[in-house]
Amino acid sequence: MHQGEVYFRIWGDGFDPDLVTERTGLLPTRVARRGHPTPRHSAWVLSSGKIEGELIDVYALSNGLVAQLAEHTGTLRALIQEHDLSAVLQVVLRFSKDPAISMPAVGFESFTVAFLAGIGASIDVDTYQAG
Secondary structure, three states, X not given: OEEEEEEEEEEEOOOOOHHHHHHHOOOOOEEEEOOEOOOOOEEEEEEOOOEEEXXXXXXXXXXXXXXXXXXXXXXXXXXXXHOOOEEEXXXXXXXXXXXXXXXXXXXXXXXXXXXXXXXXXXXXEEEXXXX
Protein backbone atom coordinates (compact mmCIF):
# COMPACT_ATOMS: atom_id res chain seq x y z
CA MET A 1 0.00 0.00 0.00
CA HIS A 2 1.03 3.59 -0.67
CA GLN A 3 0.88 6.28 2.00
CA GLY A 4 0.28 9.95 1.41
CA GLU A 5 -0.46 13.29 2.96
CA VAL A 6 -0.92 16.81 1.61
CA TYR A 7 -0.62 19.71 3.98
CA PHE A 8 -0.47 23.49 3.87
CA ARG A 9 2.09 25.11 6.12
CA ILE A 10 2.76 28.74 6.99
CA TRP A 11 5.96 29.31 8.92
CA GLY A 12 8.42 31.94 10.05
CA ASP A 13 10.40 33.37 12.92
CA GLY A 14 8.79 35.24 15.74
CA PHE A 15 5.15 34.85 14.80
CA ASP A 16 2.31 33.37 16.80
CA PRO A 17 0.61 30.54 14.85
CA ASP A 18 -2.61 31.34 16.70
CA LEU A 19 -2.88 34.49 14.54
CA VAL A 20 -3.73 32.30 11.53
CA THR A 21 -6.53 30.61 13.46
CA GLU A 22 -7.82 33.93 14.85
CA ARG A 23 -7.92 35.65 11.47
CA THR A 24 -9.24 32.75 9.38
CA GLY A 25 -11.33 30.79 11.87
CA LEU A 26 -9.67 27.60 10.61
CA LEU A 27 -8.44 25.11 13.19
CA PRO A 28 -4.97 23.78 12.40
CA THR A 29 -4.05 20.13 12.31
CA ARG A 30 -0.92 21.02 14.24
CA VAL A 31 1.20 23.98 15.25
CA ALA A 32 4.84 24.41 16.18
CA ARG A 33 6.29 27.17 18.26
CA ARG A 34 9.86 28.27 17.76
CA GLY A 35 12.11 26.77 20.39
CA HIS A 36 9.35 24.63 21.96
CA PRO A 37 10.85 22.13 22.46
CA THR A 38 13.19 22.41 19.43
CA PRO A 39 11.50 23.81 16.26
CA ARG A 40 13.57 26.33 14.34
CA HIS A 41 10.42 28.18 13.21
CA SER A 42 6.87 28.71 14.33
CA ALA A 43 4.36 27.04 12.01
CA TRP A 44 0.64 26.64 11.41
CA VAL A 45 -0.34 23.46 9.51
CA LEU A 46 -3.59 22.26 7.93
CA SER A 47 -3.45 18.67 6.67
CA SER A 48 -5.56 16.42 4.48
CA GLY A 49 -4.68 13.69 6.95
CA LYS A 50 -2.44 10.73 6.31
CA ILE A 51 -4.00 8.10 4.09
CA GLU A 52 -3.00 4.64 3.00
CA GLY A 53 -4.23 2.73 -0.02
CA GLU A 54 -3.60 1.44 -3.49
CA LEU A 55 -4.57 4.82 -4.96
CA ILE A 56 -3.26 8.10 -3.59
CA ASP A 57 -4.82 10.97 -5.58
CA VAL A 58 -2.84 14.17 -4.95
CA TYR A 59 -5.25 16.10 -7.19
CA ALA A 60 -8.16 15.27 -4.88
CA LEU A 61 -6.22 15.73 -1.64
CA SER A 62 -4.86 19.14 -2.64
CA ASN A 63 -8.23 20.31 -4.03
CA GLY A 64 -9.97 19.42 -0.77
CA LEU A 65 -7.39 21.25 1.28
CA VAL A 66 -7.32 24.35 -0.90
CA ALA A 67 -11.13 24.47 -0.91
CA GLN A 68 -10.94 25.08 2.85
CA LEU A 69 -8.28 27.78 2.46
CA ALA A 70 -9.42 29.63 -0.68
CA GLU A 71 -12.04 31.83 0.95
CA HIS A 72 -9.24 33.19 3.16
CA THR A 73 -6.87 34.11 0.32
CA GLY A 74 -6.71 37.80 1.20
CA THR A 75 -6.24 37.13 4.90
CA LEU A 76 -3.49 34.57 4.30
CA ARG A 77 -1.71 36.86 1.85
CA ALA A 78 -1.85 39.71 4.40
CA LEU A 79 -0.52 37.52 7.22
CA ILE A 80 2.33 36.31 5.04
CA GLN A 81 3.28 39.87 4.10
CA GLU A 82 2.80 41.41 7.56
CA HIS A 83 4.90 38.80 9.36
CA ASP A 84 7.40 37.94 6.60
CA LEU A 85 6.19 34.33 6.49
CA SER A 86 6.64 31.52 4.00
CA ALA A 87 3.91 29.17 2.80
CA VAL A 88 4.01 25.80 1.08
CA LEU A 89 1.68 23.07 -0.12
CA GLN A 90 3.62 19.99 0.95
CA VAL A 91 3.03 16.56 -0.60
CA VAL A 92 4.53 13.56 1.18
CA LEU A 93 4.32 10.17 -0.55
CA ARG A 94 5.63 6.78 0.49
CA PHE A 95 5.56 4.33 -2.39
CA SER A 96 4.90 0.63 -1.96
CA LYS A 97 7.53 -1.75 -3.30
CA ASP A 98 4.74 -3.90 -4.75
CA PRO A 99 4.94 -3.55 -8.57
CA ALA A 100 1.29 -4.61 -8.90
CA ILE A 101 0.09 -1.39 -7.24
CA SER A 102 -0.36 1.65 -9.51
CA MET A 103 1.74 4.71 -8.80
CA PRO A 104 -0.02 7.71 -7.16
CA ALA A 105 -1.66 10.36 -9.33
CA VAL A 106 0.40 13.50 -8.75
CA GLY A 107 -0.72 16.82 -10.13
CA PHE A 108 -2.53 20.04 -9.29
CA GLU A 109 -5.68 21.65 -10.71
CA SER A 110 -5.53 25.26 -11.90
CA PHE A 111 -7.68 26.24 -8.89
CA THR A 112 -4.94 25.02 -6.54
CA VAL A 113 -2.13 26.60 -8.53
CA ALA A 114 -3.97 29.94 -8.72
CA PHE A 115 -4.58 29.96 -4.95
CA LEU A 116 -0.93 29.21 -4.19
CA ALA A 117 0.28 31.86 -6.65
CA GLY A 118 -2.16 34.35 -5.14
CA ILE A 119 -0.60 34.09 -1.71
CA GLY A 120 2.99 33.55 -2.86
CA ALA A 121 3.20 29.91 -1.76
CA SER A 122 5.29 27.13 -3.25
CA ILE A 123 4.74 23.41 -3.81
CA ASP A 124 7.10 20.77 -2.45
CA VAL A 125 6.83 17.05 -3.17
CA ASP A 126 8.75 14.57 -1.03
CA THR A 127 8.81 10.91 -2.07
CA TYR A 128 10.05 7.91 -0.17
CA GLN A 129 10.02 4.17 -0.65
CA ALA A 130 8.01 2.40 2.03
CA GLY A 131 10.03 0.12 4.26
